[in-house]
Amino acid sequence: MDLSITYIIDKAKEGKEISKDEVAELLSVKSDRDRTELFSAASSVRDRIFGNKVFIYGFVYFSTYCRNNCAFCYYRRTNKLNRYRKSEDEVLALSGSLKDAGINLVDLTMGEDPVMCAEDYSDLLRIVRRVKDEVDISVMVSPGAVPEGSFSKFKDAGADWFACYQETYNRELFSKLRLEQDYDERLNQKVWAKKAGILTEDGIMVGLGETLEDRADSIIKMGSLGCEQIRAMTFVPQKGTPMESMRPSEPMDELIAISVMRLLFPDRLIPASLDVEGIAGLKTRLDAGANVITSIVPPHVDLAGVAQHELDIDNGHRSVAHVLSMLDEMGKRSATNTEYESLLKDLKAQNR
16 A cells, blocks of 8 residues: 555544645556545545435536537537537427426536527526526536626526536637637636626546646646536547547546545536546446536437536436436435425535
8 A cells, every 4th residue: 555645644634734746746656555545545535525415417418519629529620420409498408308207407508509609698598597497407508608797697598507618728728728718718617607797617537648647736726716616538549530549538537526526625526528428427426526417318319428428328328217217226316306496505605
């Protein structure tokens, strides 16, 4: 056992400040024994704060049109593929069916669709308002980067959360990934959302060519922004992109990043995404310290994921019912909507 790893873990559990070098040391763990110690520490910290509750998010990727040309994204503007844009009524119906199945929140996600961005996001704002009012469910909106003046409108429409992933806090790497986009404008999405009274989610991608020090720096900076939900997700090479021939990262690196985020930021919501390994990766991510299940997609409704746009969707393995049965087998339970709404109320009070 690496005694330095044990020392750093103990420091984190005691709430002491961890240096970037120490974070990088945790991210570098190699032996099964050290990884087990790290995962065990992270899950115990999670359980101490959240108990055996797990929060469940339904994913409605309602438009795959996008004006951006990100080097890593399957839905980049220049990729030739069949795209879709769900109607307002379809989004309402999908959100309602997910609520009936037992989710705590619906994540309304789109590419930066020029149609939805038109007229200061009037169509998107109407969808958010209707889902919030008619479905009566907590709402996360993930529309890409929007102007500073739009955040108060999203707040007024009923958005509880605004998600915008930086992917990396290495500016040079960012410029190679999010082509023709402004690093600071994207970073400020979280700042502007918080200022408007909206909870925020940020995320990094693992395996994009970053160093361990880059990854450590990104985790520290992402958490220091004060985002109430933070995530890490493994890069999956996508067909039709400049990065399609890159060697994919091992999911183990994502699991380690989840554990490190939990130790550094114990009270944050940290997702276990089903979009990389599908349902097969759920238990390992929860065991690493995650407490939110995201990318739940109902089968047979022609919705896509992001990293793995078809994985486990039409076989029903990313349905709410299948996830709930797995939670039961793991001795965990899904939070009630009352519990989730109470958590949001507390988080919003802290954000004032």
